[in-house]
Amino acid sequence: MNNPNISIGRSQESILATNKVLKNTYMLLSITLIFSAITAFIGMQMQIGQGIAMIATFGAIGLLWFVLPRTANSAAGIPVMFAFTGLIGLGMAPMIEMYLAVNPSVVSTALGGTGVIFLGLSGYALTTRKDFSFMGGFLMVGMIVVLVAALANIFLQMPVMSLVVSGAIVMLMSGLILYETSSIIHGGETNYIMAAASLFLSIINLFQALLHLLGAFGGDD
Amino acid sequence: MDWLKIGSAVLLIAMIVFMWPRMKHAIANSPKGNINDWMGYIVPMAAVVGFIILLINMV
Numbered sequence: 001m002n003n004p005n006i007s008i009g010r011s012q013e014s015i016l017a018t019n020k021v022l023k024n025t026y027m028l029l030s031i032t033l034i035f036s037a038i039t040a041f042i043g044m045q046m047q048i049g050q051g052i053a054m055i056a057t058f059g060a061i062g063l064l065w066f067v068l069p070r071t072a073n074s075a076a077g078i079p080v081m082f083a084f085t086g087l088i089g090l091g092m093a094p095m096i097e098m099y100l101a102v103n104p105s106v107v108s109t110a111l112g113g114t115g116v117i118f119l120g121l122s123g124y125a126l127t128t129r130k131d132f133s134f135m136g137g138f139l140m141v142g143m144i145v146v147l148v149a150a151l152a153n154i155f156l157q158m159p160v161m162s163l164v165v166s167g168a169i170v171m172l173m174s175g176l177i178l179y180e181t182s183s184i185i186h187g188g189e190t191n192y193i194m195a196a197a198s199l200f201l202s203i204i205n206l207f208q209a210l211l212h213l214l215g216a217f218g219g220d221d
Numbered sequence: 222m223d224w225l226k227i228g229s230a231v232l233l234i235a236m237i238v239f240m241w242p243r244m245k246h247a248i249a250n251s252p253k254g255n256i257n258d259w260m261g262y263i264v265p266m267a268a269v270v271g272f273i274i275l276l277i278n279m280v
Binding site for chain 2: 050054057058103106109110113116120130133134135136139140147151170171174178210213214217218
């Protein structure tokens with residue numbers, strides 16, 4: 001026969017563990033976002049070129065795919081996470097610099113918009129406690145479709161398609177924020193470093209896509 | 222075609238190759254959502270679309 005006291009004890013333990021993962025995730029996420037902004041600022045001050053930015057992005061993706069999953073369960077995961085987010089910030093420097101030169105209000109609006117969307121969606125997932133695990137397949141298929149469309153557009157050079165891709169990225173990243181937050185709440189993601197890396201990527205992609213959309217409709221594209 | 226485009230294409234192809242097995246795994250293992258589950262996604266997405274239209278009008 002099940003002992004209700006043990007069951008209550010376990011569920012409280014599970015809630016405490018979930019809250020700890022959430023707290024650590026948001027703490028690491030906020031620190032790494034600030035760090036990424038600092039490296040982007042340094043990159044803009046140094047006026048790094050597109051070549052260095054691309055090498056930094058390649059380095060960041062290499063860390064995310066090959067190093068972070070192997071180190072995320074140890075203390076070594078934290079410096080890897082900082083290296084990853086720092087390189088992403090550096091990789092974005094030429095793009096932000098370009099938008100700042102054309103229309104600075106686009107950058108601040110995209111930044112504010114990203115913050116509002118992230119906080120709104122996180123708040124929605126946290127308060128409703130809905131389980132968004134059913135979206136896993138849909139989001140992955142959506143991302144593959146967007147990647148194929150973006151790849152095709154490198155050769156096709158269609159401005160409308162590039163805007164459609166950015167719109168789709170906004171929707172997918174918004175979905176990923178819901179999915180990842182719900183995954184933390186329901187115990188699917190128990191590693192705060194991996195959770196922070198996933199949310200960080202969603203925020204950065206959301207910011208870049210918003211920047212593109214606002215830049216295009218603001219009249220600078 | 223300049224080398225930046227080649228670099229971008231290589232990066233996107235690498236992402237597709239890397240994500241392909243994850244996509245197959247997610248399709249096979251994700252639980253199926255009912256109409257209420259999907260409404261829980263569509264409603265906040267509609268709010269996001271409305272907010273972006275507002276931002277576009279502000280810029």
